[in-house]
Amino acid sequence: MKKDYVMGNSAIALGALSAGVKVVCGYPGTPSTEIIETIFRVPHDNVHLEWSVNEKVAMEVATSAAYSGARSLVTMKQVGLNVASDPLMSLAYVGVKGGMVIVVADDPGPISSQTEQDTRAFANFCRIPVFDPASPEQAFQMVQDAFLYSEKYHTPVILRPTTRVCHAYASIEFNENYCVKPYEGFVKDSSKWVIFPKLSFANHAMIEKRNVTIGNDFSSYKFNCVTNAKASSKKAVIATGDSYAYAKEALLENQEITLIQVGTPHPLPENFLLKALEGIDDVLCIEELSPYIENEVLRLCGKHHLKLNVYGKNTSHVALSGENSVQSVKRSINKFLGIDKTDDIAFENIPNLPIRPPVLCAGCPHRAAFYAVKVAMKNKKSYFCGDIGCYTLGNAKPLDMVDTCLCMGGGVTMSQGFNFVDKEATSFAFIGDSTFFASGLTGVVNAVYNEANVIICILDNSTTAMTGHQPHPGTGFNLMGNFVDKVDISKVLEGIGVNTIVTVNPLDFKASVDAVKDCASIKGVKVIIFKAPCISIVKPHKPVKFTQKCNSCRVCIKKLGCPAIIMNEGKVAIDTSLCVGCNLCAQICPRKSIEESKCE
Amino acid sequence: MNKDILICGVGGQGTVLASKLIASAAMSENNIVHSAETIGMAQRGGSVTSHVRIGQNAFSPLIPDHCADLILSFEPAEAVRNLKFLKKDGAVIVNSQPIKPITETLDNTGYDGSNMIEYLKQNCKTCIVVDGKYFSDNLGSSKFFNIAILGVACGANKLGLDKDSLIKQIETKVKEKFVEVNKKAFELGIKIGEQNAA
Known part of the structure; x- marks a missing residue:
């Protein structure tokens, strides 16, 4: 046995490996991401591990494993379950052979999510069992128990940790010599695996009866x-x-x-x-x-x-x-x-605290892309539809470039809706590369088919940045450890039939503004791929330098809001520990007083 | 041992490594440890906290209000922001170097942390103010402040952990090429801590 001090999500990963899981799929999303990252990091011989393109896909890939008798784990955050609900609802009726555990991490607060939905209620809606751990230690136990119940009752089972369980640390003792549990393989039986109304009717009655039995079984479960x-x-x-x-x-x-x-x-x-x-x-x-x-x-x-x-x-x-x-x-x-007790207040008259909203990093190429669009569309009526990812932070002042944000991929299609209700304005969508693969693609097809006049800006930073830099189909690397052909966004768009596809480096300010202006003058679906890597995955350049010419006019601060540009003793200065030398500020300085960082 | 330690700062300052080192050092001394981190959106320039809870009666991964024995703050305002966690007679060790958020720079309010340090000095029973610049001048980077502040806490006898068990964790948990400079940061911190020991 080995003892490790691990995060709750790692405890879930180790529990699933201990249970002999064969297929693990998921899509990154706080607070669930580290489950798959842990499995990638520790030995996992013969396990198929993947970041799927979205949660629905993850659920479906795992379903085949479950039909074949192999154990499978699917991971996502709570809003991911909305995406995966289509296969899950049907799978709940069909049932499984091999144990299938779906980890859905809820996020009370919410701390980094769009909703405060409750996956326990979702499990009830699907009529499938749900385990609700109180700690990483319980999560480790429960994920293993969940596999047993899943196989005993032939049903997918949800494990629902919350943020404070996922991101808490505790000591876990586990057997290092885990291996994939042997499985029979898929046995064809269309009366069992093909969902038809007749099957659903029969299984619905069976499921309701079975759930009473599971409730009785749970009555002697150790965590009740x-x-x-x-x-x-x-x-x-x-x-x-x-x-x-x-x-x-x-x-x-x-x-x-x-x-x-x-x-x-x-x-x-x-x-x-x-x-x-x-x-x-x-x-x-x-x-x-x-x-x-x-x-x-x-x-x-x-x-x-x-x-x-x-x-x-x-x-x-x-x-x-x-x-x-x-x-x-x-x-x-x-x-x-009925005890009347007011909270102790230990500290009074606390001075005003600086507000620290999350912001785009210093040198983030998204800042440059947003600013280019802002400058190109100055005084022109425009709608800016944002999406889920780091670039949601483009809403912050002074950029103020996100008018809407609804759900994964929603910006691409919402921009079309705005175009249909207001022909005079220019409608933009901003979407990241990972989100584009997850759920932006179908929206582009819709735009082409329904003749929308929109500009879709794909902010391609070659990673899934917000959740901690996971690879995706455009990165050329997968979780089986293989280098694979990159899915080329530009070629995909060409195939869909987008006529105007421009690729530009957002850190080239003039070229970017020109690209936006050009696209705004053309009808149809236009895509601008703003391509520059996330600053966290490349080596930084040297910081820029403020020369004597700088008169501290603060234009760079007021336009860009880059955290590396600070006020020091009344003067504009560069925080050299943050600046990565993206040179955006140097390009917009009205006095040309910022010396560009030279590429090394 | 029962001890609740809150580590706070701004995303990117290395609070997570500091909490991991305390937790593993405490475990190497046969304590039960739980901890929790802020992960997600808050990381991007936002306020971050790590809660380290040593002892068998700590069931919540987060420290309840008025329970922290020690706050290690990497930034002046962040110490004040988290004071609700501090015990009545708890101690604060705080970096005097401010990190100016972009909201402050935009409005040019002139936040420099000094009023925060003043408030802490006046309102906390034990408040050790550490000048982060001293460490970056001596170590060549502000990146090692997370280990230096552990040294300060250790030198001032506020961690309740043995110096050697922390050094051992630095040797095993830190990337090999940074072990020496981090050990130096730790030793520098210990000296400052000893000067401030009650």
């Missing part, structure tokens, strides 16, 4: 457990996910309250809960995102005529949105117990 149980206790707290860890810590001072963990929210372990709630008059449900367990307990009360007062989000004892914490749980418990 009671602590602090006392015969005299009339009050209980039910907590799920990381809220259980917070409640456990909050209740260290109060051993009179029964604490109940529900580690498998769906199917609900009814018998376990009925027994745990015997003799209890009042129960407080502590959870993040939706009042999922709270509503389930209310359902249980109705079904079994329990005389139980249920408190939680529905009664304003727990916040409806955002994260929980030890102190928020303490507040909830105090309110539940």
Whole structure:
């Protein structure tokens, strides 16, 4: 056995490897990304590992493994499940042979996501089991258990960690000598593997009956457990996910309250809960995102005529949105117990703190692309549709170049919608290379087919930057460790039938502005590929130099908002620890007072 | 041992390595350790924190309010931002060198961290102010401040960890070609810490 101090996501990866997983697929997304990155880093002989182009694809690739009896793991963030929901809904009906665990990382807060959706509710919607770990240690155990339940009941199973489980660190002990679990291979049987209304009808009834059985089975599962149980206790707290860890810590001072963990929210372990709630008059449900367990307990009360007062989000004892914490749980418990206690405030009159919104890095080529479009379209009515990735940060002042951001790939198609409702304006879409492959392609086909007049700017920095530089089809490297042919974005567009395709280095300011102006004067679908690598994947150039000619007019600061240009004792200066010598500021300086960095 | 240590700064300052070294040194001394990091959007020039929790009663990966024994701050305002985590009699070790966010540069408010340092000195029972410039002048780069501040904490007896167990972790966890300069940073920090030990 080996003991390692690892991140929750790594614990999930090691758990899946220990369970003999054969196929691992996913798409990067905070807070789930490090699961696949861990598997890539540690020995994983005979495992097929891939960054799929999106979550739907990942789910489908893994499905074939599951049909063949092999164990598979699919990873994504919560919004990724929306993309993958089409195959998953059907797969829930068809079922699996080999264990299939779908890790969907939820993000209460949200800390780096578009939504605060609750994957437990999604699992209920799909009628499949879901495990909800409270810590990296539990996540390691649960992912292995999830494979067993998946095979026992022939169903895909979701493991739903939240950010604080994914990104927490703990010591994990595991057997280093893991290997792929042997599997039978695909056995053809069209009555089983081809979804038809008749099959869905039959399986739907089977699934509902089966879920009752799973609920009973879960009632003796080790992570559905009671602590602090006392015969005299009339009050209980039910907590799920990381809220259980917070409640456990909050209740260290109060051993009179029964604490109940529900580690498998769906199917609900009814018998376990009925027994745990015997003799209890009042129960407080502590959870993040939706009042999922709270509503389930209310359902249980109705079904079994329990005389139980249920408190939680529905009664304003727990916040409806955002994260929980030890102190928020303490507040909830105090309110539940009728204890009037205000929070201690240790520090008063705190001075105004500088705001630190996330910004594009110094030298980021996206800044140059946005600024070129801004200059080219000055005083012309334009719509700027953003997308999901680093370039969402183009919304920040002074660039202010993102008017909308909805979902992966949404900018490409939204720009078309704007064009159809306002023919006078020029509609732009900004999308990164990885996002283009994930879900931008079909939008371009739509634009060509439906005759949109749009300019699609592909910000090609040769990596998936926001989530930590994962390779994608355009990078020429995959997770099997192979160098492969790069999928050429320009050729793809040509094939679709885009007539105007311009590739330009965004750090060449004049050429970029000219390219935008040219495209704005042509009808049809135009694509500008702004191609320059992410600063994090190449060696930086020497910093630029501010010469004597600089009169600190601050134009560079006010136009670009580059974090490497700072004010020092009233003068504009360059932070040499941040500047990578992209030379954008030198090109826009009205007095030509910035000396360009020479390529080494 | 029970100890909660919060490490804070701005994305890119190397707070994660500092927290990893503390965690692994604490484990090498047979403690149970949990920790958590900010990862994601906040990394890009935003405020970042690492929470290191040593002891068997730490179930939450994040330090609850008013529980941190020590705040190691790589930037003046970030120390103030995270004061709600500090125990009444907890200690703060803070870099006096500010990192100016672009929002400040745009509005030209003149933020230089000095009012933050003043506030910390007046309101914290123990506040050790470290000049990051001293280390970058001596070590040739500001990149080694993360290890230097560990040295300061160690020298001032605020970590509760043995100096040698930290050095051992530097030797094993840091990239080989940077081990020597990081050890030097650590030793420089220890000297500063010893001068400030209560």
